[in-house]
Amino acid sequence: MSTPDFEAAIAEIRTRDPRYAREVYIFVFESLAYTQRALGRSHHVTGQELLDGIRALAQEQFGYLARTVFNEWGVHTTGDFGRLVFNLVQANLMGKQDSDTPEDFENHYDFAEAFERDWRPDTVARVTANAPEGFDEGAFGDPGGPPDAGHGDDHGDDVDISEDDAL
Numbered sequence: 001m002s003t004p005d006f007e008a009a010i011a012e013i014r015t016r017d018p019r020y021a022r023e024v025y026i027f028v029f030e031s032l033a034y035t036q037r038a039l040g041r042s043h044h045v046t047g048q049e050l051l052d053g054i055r056a057l058a059q060e061q062f063g064y065l066a067r068t069v070f071n072e073w074g075v076h077t078t079g080d081f082g083r084l085v086f087n088l089v090q091a092n093l094m095g096k097q098d099s100d101t102p103e104d105f106e107n108h109y110d111f112a113e114a115f116e117r118d119w120r121p122d123t124v125a126r127v128t129a130n131a132p133e134g135f136d137e138g139a140f141g142d143p144g145g146p147p148d149a150g151h152g153d154d155h156g157d158d159v160d161i162s163e164d165d166a167l
Contacts, residue, residue, distance in 0.1 A: 010091075021073040082105025
């Protein structure tokens with residue numbers, strides 16, 4: 001993912017919209033790949049599906065500190081993820097369907113509840129309890145699951161981050 005064209009595009013986005021850190025754009029791409037694997041898809045996911053994947057991956061990677069990490073990156077609500085995604089769409093780094101809007105990301109979950117109040121080590125297992133039909137609960141539900149289910153250090157071949165670019 002860290003190519004000169006990608007870095008230039010992210011720098012351009014951040015010039016237009018400096019609210020968000022470079023790292024959160026990479027995390028959005030990681031979350032997209034994570035969500036696609038969990039859903040068994042290689043194409044479009046909805047805003048709500050992506051937000052569920054973002055929450056699960058953040059809990060897996062950052063645990064109780066997920067909200068703190070997001071705050072450091074300039075992300076305070078699920079609506080911020082909509083703005084991030086549409087920044088990427090405007091830069092032609094992500095695609096969208098005609099029906100997709102930034103509002104699809106608004107008020108999906110409260111960060112304090114999702115990342116702090118309700119967090120316990122088994123939270124990842126509960127993230128998909130109200131997932132849409134067809135959602136592969138096992139892919140997000142077992143933090144100790146196999147790497148091909150989107151767990152552990154395997155974040156898929158879709159995202160290539162060099163050691164210098166690691167979060």
